[in-house]
Amino acid sequence: MKPTRLSMVLLLWAARLGAQGVVIAPHAVFIDARTRSGAVLLYNPNPDPAEVAISFFFGYPATDSAGRIVVRTVEHPDSTSPSAASWIQAFPRRLTVPPLERQTIRLLASPPPGLADGEYWARLVISAKGGQLPVTGVADTAKVKVGLTLEVRTIIGVFYRKGAVRTGVTLSGLRTAVVGDSLAVWARLTQQGNAAYIGSAHAALLDSTGKTLAELKAPIGVYDAMEPRWALPIGALAPGRYRLRLDLSTGRDDLAPELVLPSPPVRDSVEVRVP
C-alpha cells in the first residue's frame, strides 16, 4: 500500500476510534476438583474486533515495604508451592471477539496424581487489543507523526479446590499514624489453613462514646503473610483519644456466597492519640 493511501486508512480508522475494551466475567474463577473445569466469558461491546490471548502464571497478592498490595510473581514455583499454573489450560488461547459478541474461554485442570487436598492458585492473563491504529492528522507524508497504541492485560485469580479446604486469618501488629488528613492503618495478616482467605476488611475510627467518625471497607485476599496499609480519611480531628477497630470477615458482595470459604470473624483494636 502506498504511504498516502495508508495514511488515509489510518485517518479513517482513527476518526472512528472510540472506547476499546473487553468485558471479562467473572473476575475470579473457582474450579472444583470434581468437575475440573471453569469458564470465563468475554464480551466485546465495541464496533471493532478485539484480539485476545490467554496465558497463566503463578502469583498472588502480597504487600511491598510500603504496605501496598501488589502481585508477587513466582517464576519457578517449587513443589511445595500451591501453584496450579502449569496444569490448568485455556481453550482457546488465542481468539478474536467480533464486535458486540461474546466468547467463552474454557479452563480445564489436569492436576498431577496424588495432589493433596487444598486450594491451588494461578493467575489468568487476558491480553486484549483492538484493531485500531493510533495516529490522527492529515495525510501528509512529509511530516513526522507519532502515536502509541495501548494494549491491555487483565489478570484475574483462578482457584482450584480439592477435597477438604479451610481458611482463616490471624491479625496482629495493629498500629496507626495520622498522616495529613488521613489515618494510616497497618496490620500483619497471616493466612491459615490450606486455602486463601478471601474476605473484607472494615476499619472504623470511634470516639469515646463509640460513635463512628470514619470508616473504610475494602476487599482483601490473604494468601500468605502480608502487612497492608489502609488510609482512612479523617479530616481535621480534634485532639484527644480515639479507638481504631479493624474487623476481618469472609463476607464479599462481589462473589457468590457459595464460593467464599467461611471463617470466624477476626477483630482487633488500638488506641489512637491525636495531639
Next chain:
Amino acid sequence: MSRPGLAGLLLLGLLVPRAGLSQGVGGSVAIDANVIGQALTVTTLSNLNFGSVPKGVATTVQPTAAGAGAWQIQGSKNADVSVTFVLPALLTNIQALPGSTMPVSFGATSARWNRATNNVAAATVFNPSVGTTGKLGPPANPFLYIWIGGTVTPAAAAKPGIYTGTIIVTIAYL
C-alpha cells in the same frame, strides 16, 4: 449511561435465558450460569498521540494533555488493583524502510491515576516505570482512571512518516 455501564447491561441481557429460544445443552447453560458475576472491564479511552512533531526537537505529551493515553477500569467497588506497564524505548516508522526508529521515554511524573471520577487534574502522579496500586471507587462510581504521557526525541534527520509502538498496561485484580 456510560459505555461500560451499557456494556454491563448488554452482557446481562445476553446471559438472560429467553423464552422460545434454545438454550443449548444443559452443560453449556450451567457454565454460563457459573460465569455470571461481577464483571471487570478495562477500557482504552484514548491512545497516546503526539500528533505531528518537529524534527530535532523533543516533544512531550503530559498525562493531563488531550493527547495522553487513558484507560477506565470498572469492577468491584473499593477493590484494589495493581497497575504496571511495559513501555517501549523505541518507536518504529511503519512507512519507512526497516531501521527507522525514534526514542521515546517516560519520566517519574508521566502517569496519573484517579479513583472514581474521570478527572485528571485531581489525579495522583506516579512513575509508569514503577507502577502503582490503585483503588476502585465506591458503589456509585466503581471506577479507576489512568493516564499516561511521554516524551519523543526525533533526530534532526528523522525520516518522515508515522512512528508507532505499543504500551502494555497490566491490571491485576487483587
